[in-house]
Each structure stands twice: as structure tokens, then as C-alpha cells.
Amino acid sequence: MSIGLPTLPPASPPSRTRGRGGVVALALVVIVIAGATAGWWSLRRTPASPGAVVTPRAAALEDTAARAPSGVRIRVRVINVSGITGLARRTTQHLREYGFDVVDFGSGPKERASATRIAVHTGHDAWATRVRKAMGVGEIVISPDSSRYADLTVFVGSDWRAPTETLRP
CATH class of the missing domain: 1.20.5 (Single alpha-helices involved in coiled-coils or other helix-helix interfaces)
Known part of the structure; x- marks a missing residue:
């Protein structure tokens, strides 16, 4: 064994x-x-079909027609009338990247607006055109008011889509 x-x-x-x-x-x-x-x-x-709705896009940061002119301070007030939380802050960041001096931002009245409006207070329509180009949307309205501390007021409607935020360290 x-x-x-x-x-x-x-x-x-x-x-x-x-x-x-x-x-x-x-x-x-x-x-x-x-x-x-x-x-x-x-x-x-x-390609998009001829009847398709094309959403407007903001101009590139390098586009000089969308930026605040060099050496000129354009004071902008941003009011969120879209009902979308945080849109005024995002718009402020966006416009500051284009060189605009956003002096105030906040939320507007409870009624919501779907269209973005850019009110011109000091008679500088060309500045409003630059803001519209930077945002990609907006109807320019003339609203003279010499007592305002801002040259323009942007009433942000729900038609404006903020660009996606990049991760910042």
C-alpha cells in the first residue's frame, strides 16, 4: 500500500x-x-432643415463686436425675470467675461417673462447691441432715465440659456 x-x-x-x-x-x-x-x-x-427653429448662440469671447469697448465702462444691471433660479448670477458671470461692468443683479417681479429685454437708459444703443451679441438673444428697448446708476438693464427671460459652467479650481 x-x-x-x-x-x-x-x-x-x-x-x-x-x-x-x-x-x-x-x-x-x-x-x-x-x-x-x-x-x-x-x-x-x-444640417438644420429650412423650417427648423435655430436657437441663437452667444458670440465667441474673441469677437470684438460682442465685447465692451476697450477703455469704456458700460454699467449693466441684470434682473432675472425668467423664474429660473440662479440665472441672474450666471448672466452676470457671462457678461463680465465679455468685459461689461455688472453693477447689480437680482430677481425681478413674480410674473415670468419668456423673452429677454435689454433696456437702454443713457442713449447708447450700440452698447445694447454688443450685449445682445454677447448673449445671443434680447430685444432692445429704449427707456431713458438719467437718474439710473446703470447704462443698461438686462431683463433675462427664459429664452436665454446660460453656457455650461467650466470647473474652476
């Missing part, structure tokens, strides 16, 4: 069906990813 270590049964040869199933599954995954990529690419490249 000999005492020894138990032995394992001999290994069975690898199954061919298991290998084929893995290849088929991998092929299906590749086909699905390729199809999704092709669909995304075609949607991305499709």
Missing part, C-alpha cells in the same frame, strides 16, 4: 463551442458600437 498525494483527474480538452460563442459575442458588441457611432455621426452632420 502506498500513501501519496491525491491526483487530479486529467484535464479535458478545451471545448470548441465555448470559443465560438466568445467570438460571436465580441462581433455583436463591435457591430453595435459601430452602428451607434455611425448614427451619432450622421445626426451630428445633418
Whole structure:
């Protein structure tokens, strides 16, 4: 009688069906990813149809026609009349990036407005045009008032979409 270590049964040869199933599954995954990529690419490249509504976009930061003129202080007041929380603060940040001096911001009356209005108080219509170009939306209205401390008042409606915020350290 000999005492020894138990032995394992001999290994069975690898199954061919298991290998084929893995290849088929991998092929299906590749086909699905390729199809999704092709669909995304075609949607991305499709031009808007003639009757489609195109949302206005803000001008690039480098666009000099959208920035406050160099050496000129344009005092802007921002009032959120959209009902969207935090939109006045986001608008303030956006306009300051374009060089406008936002001296005040806050929320307006309880009634909500869908359209953004830019009120000109000091007769500088060209400044309002620059703000409209920087925001991408806005109707310019003349509202002379020499007692105001701001040159322009922006009543931010729900038609303006703030750009996505970047992560800042």
C-alpha cells in the first residue's frame, strides 16, 4: 500500500463551442458600437432643415463686436425675470467675461417673462447691441432715465440659456 498525494483527474480538452460563442459575442458588441457611432455621426452632420427653429448662440469671447469697448465702462444691471433660479448670477458671470461692468443683479417681479429685454437708459444703443451679441438673444428697448446708476438693464427671460459652467479650481 502506498500513501501519496491525491491526483487530479486529467484535464479535458478545451471545448470548441465555448470559443465560438466568445467570438460571436465580441462581433455583436463591435457591430453595435459601430452602428451607434455611425448614427451619432450622421445626426451630428445633418444640417438644420429650412423650417427648423435655430436657437441663437452667444458670440465667441474673441469677437470684438460682442465685447465692451476697450477703455469704456458700460454699467449693466441684470434682473432675472425668467423664474429660473440662479440665472441672474450666471448672466452676470457671462457678461463680465465679455468685459461689461455688472453693477447689480437680482430677481425681478413674480410674473415670468419668456423673452429677454435689454433696456437702454443713457442713449447708447450700440452698447445694447454688443450685449445682445454677447448673449445671443434680447430685444432692445429704449427707456431713458438719467437718474439710473446703470447704462443698461438686462431683463433675462427664459429664452436665454446660460453656457455650461467650466470647473474652476
